[in-house]
Amino acid sequence: MRSRSAQTMIYWLMRAFTYFVLIVIAYIIFDIIRNGMPVLSWEFLTESPRKSGAEGGILPAIVGTLLLVLGTMAAALPLGMASAIYLSEYAKRGRFTEMLRLAILTLAGVPSIVFGLFGLGLFVLFLNFGASIIAGSLTLACMVLPTIIVSSEEALQGVPQSLREGSLALGATKWETIRKNVLPYAIPGMMTGSILGIGRAAGETAPILLTVAAFYLPGLPDSIFDQVMALPYHLYVLATQHPSADLVRPMQYGTALVLMILVMTVNLAAVLIRSRMRKKYRW
Amino acid sequence: MKSKMKEKAIKLVFTSAASTAILIVALIFLFLGNEAAPFAKVPGLSELFGQKWMPVSFEKESFGLLPLITGSLLVTFLATIIAVPFGVCGAVYISEVASRFERELFKPFIELLAGIPSVVIGFFGLIVLTPIVKDVFGLYSGLTALTGALLLALMAIPTIITISEDAISNVPKSYKEASAALGASELQTVWKVTVPAALSGIIAAVMLGMGRVIGETMVVMMVTGNAAIVTGSPFESVRTMTATIAAEMGEVPFGSDHYRALFWVGIVLLIMTFMLNLVSHRVLKKYQDKQ
Numbered sequence A: 001m002r003s004r005s006a007q008t009m010i011y012w013l014m015r016a017f018t019y020f021v022l023i024v025i026a027y028i029i030f031d032i033i034r035n036g037m038p039v040l041s042w043e044f045l046t047e048s049p050r051k052s053g054a055e056g057g058i059l060p061a062i063v064g065t066l067l068l069v070l071g072t073m074a075a076a077l078p079l080g081m082a083s084a085i086y087l088s089e090y091a092k093r094g095r096f097t098e099m100l101r102l103a104i105l106t107l108a109g110v111p112s113i114v115f116g117l118f119g120l121g122l123f124v125l126f127l128n129f130g131a132s133i134i135a136g137s138l139t140l141a142c143m144v145l146p147t148i149i150v151s152s153e154e155a156l157q158g159v160p161q162s163l164r165e166g167s168l169a170l171g172a173t174k175w176e177t178i179r180k181n182v183l184p185y186a187i188p189g190m191m192t193g194s195i196l197g198i199g200r201a202a203g204e205t206a207p208i209l210l211t212v213a214a215f216y217l218p219g220l221p222d223s224i225f226d227q228v229m230a231l232p233y234h235l236y237v238l239a240t241q242h243p244s245a246d247l248v249r250p251m252q253y254g255t256a257l258v259l260m261i262l263v264m265t266v267n268l269a270a271v272l273i274r275s276r277m278r279k280k281y282r283w
Numbered sequence B: 001m002k003s004k005m006k007e008k009a010i011k012l013v014f015t016s017a018a019s020t021a022i023l024i025v026a027l028i029f030l031f032l033g034n035e036a037a038p039f040a041k042v043p044g045l046s047e048l049f050g051q052k053w054m055p056v057s058f059e060k061e062s063f064g065l066l067p068l069i070t071g072s073l074l075v076t077f078l079a080t081i082i083a084v085p086f087g088v089c090g091a092v093y094i095s096e097v098a099s100r101f102e103r104e105l106f107k108p109f110i111e112l113l114a115g116i117p118s119v120v121i122g123f124f125g126l127i128v129l130t131p132i133v134k135d136v137f138g139l140y141s142g143l144t145a146l147t148g149a150l151l152l153a154l155m156a157i158p159t160i161i162t163i164s165e166d167a168i169s170n171v172p173k174s175y176k177e178a179s180a181a182l183g184a185s186e187l188q189t190v191w192k193v194t195v196p197a198a199l200s201g202i203i204a205a206v207m208l209g210m211g212r213v214i215g216e217t218m219v220v221m222m223v224t225g226n227a228a229i230v231t232g233s234p235f236e237s238v239r240t241m242t243a244t245i246a247a248e249m250g251e252v253p254f255g256s257d258h259y260r261a262l263f264w265v266g267i268v269l270l271i272m273t274f275m276l277n278l279v280s281h282r283v284l285k286k287y288q289d290k291q
Helices: A002-039 A042-046 A059-090 A095-109 A112-126 A133-157 A161-169 A174-203 A206-211 A231-240 A249-280 B002-036 B038-049 B066-097 B100-115 B118-136 B145-169 B173-181 B186-197 B199-215 B218-223 B241-249 B257-290
Strands: none
Touching: A002 A249, A002 B066, A002 B100, A002 B118, A002 B145, A002 B186, A042 A059, A059 A095, A059 A133, A059 A174, A059 A231, A059 A249, A059 B002, A095 A133, A095 B002, A095 B257, A112 A133, A112 A206, A112 B002, A112 B199, A112 B241, A112 B257, A133 A174, A133 A206, A133 B002, A161 A174, A174 A249, A174 B002, A174 B100, A174 B118, A206 A231, A206 B241, A231 A249, A231 B118, A231 B218, A249 B100, A249 B118, B002 B038, B002 B257, B038 B257, B066 B100, B066 B145, B066 B186, B066 B199, B066 B241, B066 B257, B100 B145, B118 B145, B118 B218, B145 B199, B145 B218, B173 B186, B186 B199, B199 B257, B218 B241, B241 B257
């Protein structure tokens, strides 16, 4: 009997720990929404900042972040998916594959600020792109590459072997098999993982700090070699560097909310694709 | 014949795409090393072993990494201590105790947390948590190592929960049944059979979480106060390696000693996270092979 009550107590303790985490998460989101909502307006979303961010809107930062996301996708998606196809469909056990796996593992563990240093050294200085959209996008692309590869490979592995064998047995070549009998089933899963990774990139600050972000640039960019503002960096600057940080608090909350909505929308899209696919295909 | 050529060409395309990952890793080491190397000649590597980080000074600059490394380690250590009970309890609870409904509720929540940008968490910490820490502990300022650690713990928890939960639910059912058959209570089975069987997975999860924490930049830059001092106290302000790079890189002249020293900070950071990552994956792999 005593052990029974001990068990109940410990379970309740564990429950308390778990719920505490949930409550903290909910509170953070609630706090940002509550304080950010009043700031959101058409003007806030569609105008350039004035008086170094104290007034006006955040349009250039929204556009900057969207451009960076697009650039990152354009660079990282094809490369990551192709790497995953190699690993899942072509790779044999051996030194090269082992090296490749180690490289992916290493990349996954590199801190984001080190990617920033790398981007600064390679793209900004060595390739002479300067602080620009292209330098920032490529840096972010390097950062999300391992996520895309790993999740895409998982999706490819989820396609039953029999589908490949059936196609090969009918005389299709390897590429025909992959293109017609593997990819159509794997692509939604590949997209899901990749989009989740890119959503994370949209919220990253450290890598773009050194490679693209402009402190205050009310205009919109003309080319991919221009600097842009970006939402995460804008929030950071408003919150810590602004001479009257307390007075611009509403602008900070508004920026935080827009950033969170943007990242969450991307994530939600990924999750929706996944749940829809789960219903459609069952092996 | 033509289609054979085509097949070969396609394979080559995929192989070269895959090789870029290796290329990027090589380039990271190359470019970090390349920018850092001249520092070894002038002013010399011994500078890095000094006790003080004072890169801008009227008399003599000093580039001792010690305060930055201890800063990072202190924050990481505190964050781990805070995150482990929550992460492990959460994982055990979700996989062994929670009802189906709870489980369906928790998973998206945890994913949600993992999706909140770090700068937003840092911002929340700056506005909401900093005053709380200041009042609760009666401090002069709330910008302390502890404040950073609390937020970083929150960021490590999703990693720890997700991976430990995987490990725990992978423990074969027969273990639990055997334990129950021997008359053990549910709780005894969880603590004496399930958790020990999943232990290496849980350890790997914690280490991966630590890797995330030690490499995190924005949160620590915003809430730890950034004083480059050597301290073991959670109530002091500290400056981590990541925050140092992020805060100072924007202002240094390219090619100066300070600039090169920051690349050294990056190299030390890279080596530390690389080791953590490598060891945790070895542990995970061994564990998976055993299953």
